Amino acid sequence: MNSESDAALELARTFREALRQAVYVTRRLDVGETELTGSQLSLLTQLADGGARVSDIARNLGVRAPTATEQITRLEGRGYVRRDSDPEDSRVVVVRLTDDGWDAVARVNLRRNRAIAAVIDELPARDRAALEAAIPVLTSIYDRLRGE
Amino acid sequence: MNSESDAALELARTFREALRQAVYVTRRLDVGETELTGSQLSLLTQLADGGARVSDIARNLGVRAPTATEQITRLEGRGYVRRDSDPEDSRVVVVRLTDDGWDAVARVNLRRNRAIAAVIDELPARDRAALEAAIPVLTSIYDRLRGE
DNA sequence: CTCTTGAAGTTAGGTTCCCTAACTGTTAGG
């Protein structure tokens, strides 16, 4: 048990705690928001670049296939996505945004981004810069783990 | 629509996305972990400093009172916490860790912190520093919102 | 061509976590 691994453990501890708090904060800002849940919005946002298979959606969200199926079915029922078939492999289901889905993604993302932006705007410039610098680090960790 | 607010919105967008990815990463690292869920561990960890009221627990976790009651009841059934009464106010329930609860908190936190630390250890020193610098910012945002 | 193996998605059944509404019991102020 050397001091180096102690430092890493301590950083891990504060990281976990800060993450929990950050999740709390964003949930707090969603109060009164009924159009889409956070999970639904994540799924739809991911489709903005084009259609995706059910299995791709599940992997990107970090959930199992049945969970993706369930969410897709709910969103399909509300008219936000549709299921297309892949002409090259009839087992595959390609999920795409409908026009209504596109509108909803844009609308809800804008509303939530504004709520977060309002909080970020009140931070000192140094804190804002610290936040900005940490984002690509998180993304790089995510990219590495997602591939495995 | 000036360029300044565009920048804030863009930062908010990437912040939300990074947060989602971070949640994915930590969930990924908890795979195979069955002793305690993330929510349960958050609740128990909070009790390490001493007993707390149900309402305090709920506020700190960012959930409603019935949710706290439910989780406390589950953890009580597993022998990790106990309910004591407050001699000065008989409406109040003070929740405390049992010895088993203390052991479980220490064990599971260590295991999860090690999993995160292993990932952090592989980062370049600059990235580690960026992560470290962002943590107090998240905490300050949380503290401000929690008070409201 | 057939047979087997595995991949893609869905269905079935269950748990956890969260909510609002409504209730019981207790405190405290007018």
Next chain:
DNA sequence: CCTAACAGTTAGGGAACCTAACTTCAAGAG
């Protein structure tokens, strides 16, 4: 004393996750 507010629980329900088991289809081996 009586009413208002507070602490916690109960009841009921929805969303998001899981594993196990199933169907359908693809693709390689013989």
